[in-house]
Amino acid sequence: MEKSGGSSKGLITMRYEKGHKEATRKRIVAVASKRFREDGVAAVGIAGLMANADLTHGGFYSHFASKEDLVGDAVAEALDDTLGVLRTEAEQRGGLEGIIRAYLRPAHRDHPGEGCAVAALAAELARHPAATREALSQRLPRFVELIAEHLPGSDAEARRDCAVAIFGAMVGTLQLARLVSDSVESDRVLANGAVAARALATGCQEHFGA
């Protein structure tokens, strides 16, 4: 993939090489995905977003039909990223324990832009159109399944129910930790959430079994 040079075949010195537009689109989505999680969807404007991607705002609508259209894509990417991270943590570290530590670690609290979109945007997305929420609706079960896979016991339904509760507990705990300004206290909120998640996992069949 030469950057510049001769003009044989014309592809190398093309102003926009093949796949350029798709790459630009992905760059916009990546920037949006981060900024929406950091500042909320409503607080992020198209012009600023495009500037973050080293573009001017006018070109936005050759990539997306509307801001709402971008929101769906950005949320989808954010959730897929988080799912990937959690899956990796579960595989490389100790199963559910890896997920819990990754989700409730102080770095996740401190960098919402790289973190879980559910914790960052749940309440706001609940007020967006159904078409936008679809990106989230499709992926919520994957979070639940990922957790359920690593729960003990033979009753799959109990594992699923327990996984929902654990995920809810982690989401709420992370949000509480972000609201507490004192860092020592906030760390403790995270630690308590982790203890709770482990306790729920251990008692999965006992509490959620039929």
Added chain:
Amino acid sequence: MEKSGGSSKGLITMRYEKGHKEATRKRIVAVASKRFREDGVAAVGIAGLMANADLTHGGFYSHFASKEDLVGDAVAEALDDTLGVLRTEAEQRGGLEGIIRAYLRPAHRDHPGEGCAVAALAAELARHPAATREALSQRLPRFVELIAEHLPGSDAEARRDCAVAIFGAMVGTLQLARLVSDSVESDRVLANGAVAARALATGCQEHFGA
């Protein structure tokens, strides 16, 4: 407190009776408290808010220094209301069980405007100025204490830690329930959250004790 009549002493036929302005202010705060929880702070404008309170927008700044000023008051009122409701539920019904049922009931999920401001606004408020978050910071410990009061065991610190985890679990569960569009599934999310909260309460000393 006559509404109209003679003019002896002049107070009765005053255009604005004593306490009128304070009553108007309270009306604005009450409307804001509800609408912020329903639609988010960013999505609610001053003009619409004042119209909801049967006023025109111009008078807003004789009551509040800024929109941000109102946000603090509205959040404080919302939290105090919710604290009062949960306290009553705990006293009149069965302690923690009353709190869990009140917090995770479908009506709470379906009417965020009358519900917990933490669940409705946590992520958004985390991005507001520290002065605004102060209203929330002061009240979070009261939620924790209220729950801790109704937990079993002699270790007060364990009860506090457990209460934080239970509150986080309830907040996150309510938000997940609001994201799930299918009502049967959403009801199940709430039920699972309640099971989890009870399980955490029962194992309070075991899991959070020193």
Added chain:
DNA sequence: TGTACATCAGTGAACGCGCGTTCACTGATGTAC
């Protein structure tokens, strides 16, 4: 008793601003002849 004035909650026009969105344009390309 009657007139002039201070008070003050609420009104509504107006302010600058940033939003999402549109559109005529730019300029570097490959293709046609």
Added chain:
DNA sequence: TGTACATCAGTGAACGCGCGTTCACTGATGTAC
């Protein structure tokens, strides 16, 4: 080889709109003389 043209990602001025905020004003009151 040289000229004319189509393509198209990205540009930037402009659109109407609603935002938070300001301010001169209204009108009903109580008070002063």
